Amino acid sequence: MLWMSNVIDSKKTIDADEDIEFVLACQKGDTEAFEALVERHQKKILNIAYRMVGDYDEACDVSQEAFIAAYKSIKKFKAEAKFSTWLYRIVVNCAKNRLKQLRGKERREGFSLDKSGEVKTEEISNQSFINAADPGVQMENREREINVQKCITSLDEEYREVLVLRDIQGFSYEEIQAILKIPDGTVKSRLSRARNALKDCLTKVIGDL
C-alpha cells in the first residue's frame, strides 16, 4: 500500500513538472521552448476557447491571443501552480474578454453572435462526423451537437466556464478551483446550476432526452 502511494506521489511529481523544464528555458529567452509548450497545449486551449465562445474562427483568435499573452508574461509565472493551470486561466479570461467585445459589437452593429455561432458550429460538426458510416446517424449526431453547443453558449459565462472545464475537459474540482481562483463551494454551486440549466435548455430544444 505504501509502495503504491509512493508510485502515485512520484507520478504526481512528474505530472506537475512536465512543463516546468520548458517554462524555465523560456524564461531565459528560449523561444523554441515555448514552441514546445504551444505544441503540447494547443489542442486543449483551442477546445476550451471553442466551447466558451462557440465559434471556431473566434476560438482560433482567442487561443492565439492566450498564447501570446502567456509568452509575454512568462517571467511572472511562479512555479506555485502548474503551468497548464496558469495557461488555462489565461485562455478562459481571453475568451470572456472576447465575448464581452462581441456583445459590444453586437449591440452597436445589430450583429448576432448566436446566429454566426450556429453556422460555424454546423460547419465544424460536419467536419467532426465526416467519418460516421451511416448518413442518418451522421445527421442526427450533427444536429445534436449543434443544439448542445447552442445551449452551452446560452449559459451565463460564470456557469459556462465551470461546465466546460468539468464536463467537457474533465478537470477535477481542485483544478477548476485553481484555474478560476474560486472556492470549492462556488465551483460546486455553479456547476450544479450550470448542469440544471443545460438540462432544461436541451429538454426544450431536443424534447425528450
Place this chain on the structure above:
Amino acid sequence: MKKCKDIKDNLPLYMDDSLSDADKQTVEEHLKSCPRCSKALGELSKTKSLVNNLAEVEPPPWFKQRIISRIREEAEKKSLLQKWFYPVRIKIPVQIMATIVITVLAVYIYRSGNEQINAVLPPSATAPVVEAQKGQIPEQKIKKPIDKTIREEYSLQEKAASRKPVSQTAVDKVIDINEQVVSGIKDDRYESAPAAKIIALPEAQLEKKKENQVPGGAMKESRYLKAQSSMPKTVFYLRVDDISTAMEETEQLLIKYDAKNIIRQIIQGKATLSAKIKNQKIKDLTASLKTIGQIEKYIMPEADAEGNISIVIEIINN
C-alpha cells in the same frame, strides 16, 4: 422530507458523488419516493453524457506556425528593448551620461575644428592689405604668384596621391619648373631627411617618399606650407645675372646661418627661397646677400616666440 426544489440543486452533484454523506442519503431517500426528481436525474445524466461526447475540434494547420511567428516578433521586440533599456535603473543613467559626453565632445570638436580650419585656410584678404600699406609696395604682386604656386602644389599633391608618380616634364606648362624640396629641416617629423643636403626631386616622388616615412606626411607638409605662407614675411628681392648660380649660393648662405625649413621654388624665370632664420642673423645674411647681387628688402615683421623670422628671397634676373 425535503422539497423537490432543494433536492434539484443537489442532484447534479449527486451524479459526481461529490455530496456529503448526509446530503447523499437525503437525496437517495427523496428519489425513492419522487418520480419527478428521478426523471430529472435521468435527464441530467443524459445531458452529461451528451456534453462528454462532444467531438473535439482540431487546430487548423497554420495555427501553431502563426503563434510561433508572432512569438518570434515579440522576442525580437523584447530583445531590442532589453538591449537598450533594461535594467532601467542602470541603462537610463548610462544613456543620459553618454548623451552628455557626446554633446560635450561634439561642442569641443566643433570649436577646435574651427581653429584648425583658420590655421590652414589661405591668408585672408585683410592681411596683405595691411602689409601693403606698411611696406608701400604692391603686396598683391608678391602674394599672387606665391598663392598660385601653393594652389598648384595642392593640385599636384592630390594628383600624385591618387595617380602614378608624375615626372617633371609631364606637369602642366605653367608649373613645369615647379620644384619643391624640403631640406635641413630640424623639425622632429623630418629628422630622417639629410640636414644639409638639398635634393631636387620631382614633387610626386618626394611626396611618395614622405608618405613612406611619416604617415600623413604629405598632409602635414602642405598644411605647413600654407601656414607658413600666411605668416608675415621679410621679403628680399635679389637681382642677379644668373639665377641658378645665385640660388645655389643663397641656399649655402641660408644653411650657413642656420636657417630652418628651407623651401625652394622656381616659377617662370624667378627663383623663390623661403625659410626661417634667427632674428640676430638677419643682418649678417643681408650683408652676405649683397655679395651675390643687388638687394632690396621689404617688410620687417617681428620675430616669433623662438626669435625666428620668416623670410622670402626672390631671385630675379637683372
